[in-house]
Amino acid sequence: MMIRASRLAPLLAVFALGSAQADEVQVAVAANFTAPIQAIAADFEKDTGHKLVAAYGATGQFYTQIKNGAPFEVFLSADDTTPQKLEAEGATVKGSRFTYAVGTLALWSAKEGYVDANGDVLKQNQFKHLSIANPKAAPYGLAATQVLAKEGLTEQVKDKLVEGQNITQAYQFVSTGNAELGFVALSQIYKDGKVTSGSAWIVPASMHDPIKQDAVILNKGKDSAAAKALVDYLKGPKAAAVIKSYGYEL
Structure with a gap:
């Protein structure tokens, strides 16, 4: 069956809009959270269309990399003090910091x-x-x-x-x-x-001191729909279930 051009155009426009909305988010992830974020990433991509690209390492090392211009848009820290420090230094999106897990x-x-x-x-x-x-x-x-x-x-x-x-x-x-x-x-x-x-x-x-793990959107992610979507997703019930299954408190 032939589809008229007049009918095809709106379909192409919708497809193009969906493609434009899907994006990648570059995330610095504390090494302890490797397994949970890998489990969350698959559902995040399926549910939102956005792709999570993660790097894993020590929180202190990530702080140095972020200060030196690393391309991370979201930071999942292993503590709360490092994101607070970045926040005080103006390196984060105001109001985006929250505790995503207690280790x-x-x-x-x-x-x-x-x-x-x-x-x-x-x-x-x-x-x-x-x-x-x-x-x-x-x-x-x-x-x-x-x-x-x-x-x-x-x-x-x-x-x-x-x-x-x-x-x-x-x-x-x-x-x-x-x-x-x-x-x-x-x-x-x-x-x-x-x-x-x-x-x-x-x-x-x-x-020991509480291991409160904070997440924050960094300045490089301030205009990223994928960065905001990830932060919102981490606060949702699907991510919470995965996080708890690995022995974290919320």
């Missing part, structure tokens, strides 16, 4: 039964290597040092520490056996209510 720290070993449910393995101090993320760049690393201090173990374990640039590297040291155990983000080892491998102590939140 949980875990002491983990790739070995079944190695870490007990109360973390006594830490106090027994029989291990050779303890992995943590760089506390100057990664909030989970800072939280780990606070736990060690609270347990009175800072001096006892300082020569056993293996430091990763970010929480992903800290996890890798343990998963590959280069460290018997380490402090990781619960989200790296947890899904749908249970630890997925090895053994772990879920560290009580009272043992």
Whole structure:
């Protein structure tokens, strides 16, 4: 059947409008949030038509990159202080910052039964290597040092520490056996209510400063429909369900 040009034109216009509205959003994502954002990204693209392009790393490193002109439009930090700092420096879209997750720290070993449910393995101090993320760049690393201090173990374990640039590297040291155990983000080892491998102590939140993770639209994303759509999506029920399934609080 032949479609008249007069009928075809509106259809083409609608198609073109839909294509123009779909866009990519460049996102700097704290390493601990890698698995959740990968799960969220597929639904985000399906539901909005926008594509999420993510880079993963340590929050402190992202701060430096953003200040040096990196092309990120949205920043999902592992803390709340770094986005606040960027906000104070005029590097973000006013009013866009919000807490998208509250992180949980875990002491983990790739070995079944190695870490007990109360973390006594830490106090027994029989291990050779303890992995943590760089506390100057990664909030989970800072939280780990606070736990060690609270347990009175800072001096006892300082020569056993293996430091990763970010929480992903800290996890890798343990998963590959280069460290018997380490402090990781619960989200790296947890899904749908249970630890997925090895053994772990879920560290009580009272043992370290809250790991409030804030998101913010950066200046490069101020005119981006995709950036705004992502921030709105992260506040919605679908994303919330995914975030909670990885052991985060909201």
